[in-house]
Amino acid sequence: MYKILAVLLCIQSVSFAQTESSKTAEEIIQKAISLRDTNDPRVVLSNYTYTSYEKTIITDSLKTSTHSYLSEKVSTTSYTESQGFIENVIGFQLAGFKKIKYEVLAVNLQSRSFYDEDFVIFNTRYAGILSKRGVRNYIYTLIPSTVENEIHISFTPKRPKAIPGLSGVMVLDKEKLAIKNIQVSLDDAIKIKLNQSYIFNKEANLYLPENRVLFIDKGNSDRRLSFFGGRISIGTLQEENLEEMITKKYLVSTTSNSDFSLKAKETKTQPFAITIEPYATEQPPSFWQTYRLENLTKKDERSFSEIERIINAENIERRLGTINNFSIGYYSVNFFDFDLTYPVKFNNFEGLRLGLGGVTNESFSKDFRIEGYGAYGFKDQEIKYGAGGGVLLNAKKDAWISLTYNSDLEEVGNYAYLTDRRVYSLFEPRLVNINLFYKHRTTRTNLEYRIAPKLLSEFQVAHRRIEQTTPYRYIKDGVEISNYDITEATAGIRWSPRSKFMKTEAGINEVYDGYPKVTAQISQSIDGLEGDFNFTKIGAKVFYRLDRLNKSATELLIEGNIGFGDLPITHLFQAYPNAPTKETILQRFSVAGVNSFETMFFSEFFSDKLVTAQLKHRLAPFNISKSFKPEMVFITRFAIGDIQNPEDHLDIQFGSLKKGYTESGFEINKLIFGFGTSLTYRYGAYHLPNFEDNIAFKFTFNLQL
16 A cells, blocks of 8 residues: 555646647547547446445554554445445444444545546545546646557646646546546645556446545645544644655545446345445454455554554543534533533523523433423523423434423514424524514424435424513404414425435434425414414425535525415514614624525514525635635525415504515625624615615624534
8 A cells, every 4th residue: 555655645746838739638538528428337337336445544654653543444336327326335444433433434535437527535526537627627738658558648727726626647548538547636725646547347348447545635724634524634734845744644545446247236226325234343354354455564453452542541432422413513411412502592582591401312312312401581581491302213214203392482473494493503693683572382292204315304293372572463353362372283394305315323314415405394273272273384495505616606595485374473474584673784783694684674574475585606715814714705685475464463563575675795704703794785675765774784603613
C-alpha cells in the first residue's frame, strides 16, 4: 500500500496552454463521451455483481507505532438497471470500538464511475472527467505515450477559482476509447490524490474497475473530514512540500474489486442502498485473510489494541454518542437523553420560559421509552408540562405506538406535519415574535410506521381542550363559542424518492439526503366524540434543492393547505408571518425566520385555503479569509389564499390573501459568530401606504455544529 501511496505523492500538477494539441484532445474526449454507452458497464451489462475489499487508515506519521484510525470492509455489490448499485456488507471491523459505528459506512469516499456527469470525493461533487459537463469545465491536453495502444490525456479545471475541479491524467484504450487508468489530484479545500486502475474482461469486452487508492489530507483548510457524523476530523496539515507531508496526519483508503459475475440474476427489489449483515462484525481471522490485498503490517496489528486502549481510556465511544445526539437536539446522561429544545425560550406571551425534559434511550430499553418535560413562563406565571411513553412494535419498520399528555401553549394558525415533528433548532427565530397563542390540554395516541425506506408514515388520534388567551368567539350554527373541545384523527406521510438508506441491526439510517422531499397530511375532526367541531384539513408541501459545482444552491418550497367545515381561528392556516406590530423599522428589528414572511404582520391574515411558495438562491460563499466566509441569499416569497365566512370570527380582525402577497429581499449570513443581517421588501397588492412599513430589517442566525 505504501508503494502505491508513494506513486500518488509524486503526481505533479501541470499547466497546459490552449494549443492545437488540446483541441485534438478535446475531439478525442468528445468521441469518448459519444462511446460511453459501449464502455460503461452499467449500460452494457443489465446486471452484474462483484466483491470489494476496502481498507482505510488515518495516521499521523509513517514513523509512529500505530495509526489513529483503521477499518476493513468486505462487501458484495450488485448492479441492476432498475435498482442501481446495492451494497451488502458481509465483513466489517473498526479498530477500538466495541459497538459498530454505522455512520462510518455512510461516508461516500468516492463515486463508483468516472463516466458520471458528476464525480463525488468525500461527499463533495466535482464535474465528471469524461462527461458533457466535464467538457465545459476542463482543459484537455494530449500527452505523448510510448505505449502503442494507449492515449494519455491530461485535464485541468478551466476556472478553478469559480468552479473547483480535478486535475490529472487519464489513460484511454486507443481503439475503444475506454478508461484504462486514471490519476487525479485536487488542491481545493482539501488535498486529494486518487489512482483508479481497470482490468479488461474478455467475456464482457469491457474495462472494469479493479483497484483504487485514495489519499486525502486537509491541507490548511478548516473543513472537517469526518467518519463520525461530522464530529471527528482528520488533523490539519500545513503547506509543505510532498516529502514533508507524509510526516503529518493523512487518510489512505485502498480498494480491490474481484469476482465479477456478469450474468447475475435480477434479484427481488432491494430498497436499501447499503445493508449490513448481522454477522458482518463477527468474521474470524481466516475470513479477512481471504480478502486482504496484503497481510496486515506490524503497525496495523498494534493499532487494534492501541486504539482500543485510547478509546477506553478517554471514553471516546461514549463521547461520540453524546456529540452525535447533540447534533439532533439531545444531550445524553446515562439512560436519559435531555431534549435541548426545552431549557430556554422566549416569547411575547410567556416572556422568559425555562424548562427541562427528554426521553429515555436504548440504555434504558430498546423496546419501550418514557418521555416528559416541564416548563415555566415568568410573564404568564404558569407551568406547562407533558408526559408519555411508547412501545416498539416492529424494529424493522421503525414501528412505535405511543401515548402522551400535554398541558401547554400553541400558536394560533400553526399547522404542523406529524412526520416533520422532530426538526431540531438550538434557536427558534419566530418564537420570539409570536403574540397570539391558545392554551390546550391534549391527550394523543400516535402510531409511527415506515412503509418503505423512502416512505415514512404516522397516524394520530388526539383530543384537545382549547382555551383562548385573548378575546375570541366563533359562531357555530348561530351559537357563540370561545373555549371548545376538538377530537381529531390525522394521517401523514413523507416521501424521499431520491434519498438513499442503510439497513442495520440498529434500524434504518439515511445515508444520502436527496431531493425532492414530499410531505402530505389529512386531518378529520369529528363532532360528537367529545368534540365540538366537524372539519377536514389537508396539507401538502414539496421541497427541492439544487446544489451546483460552484457551491451555489437554489431552494424551492411550495405548500398548499385547504380546510372544509367549521374551522375556528386556532385551526385556520397562516403564512407564518414574522413582523412585530410596531411602528418603526428599528422597533421591528428582530431575528429573521427560516421560511417565514418577514414583512407580514402577526395576525394580519388567516385562511382556510392557502398556497405559499418560496424561492431562495444562495451564492457561493465569499472566500474573504479562512475564518470569514459570508454567504448571500436572495429570497422571494408569495402567498395567495381566501377564507369563507370571515364574519363567523368575532373579537379579532384579519384580512384575506386572495389578491396575492409578495415580498423579496436578501440575507447576508455568517458575518460574525453565525450572525448576519437581512432586508426584505413588501410589494404588490398588499403594499402599504407608508413606505417604511413595507420594509423588514432583521438579523439572521446560522449555527453549524
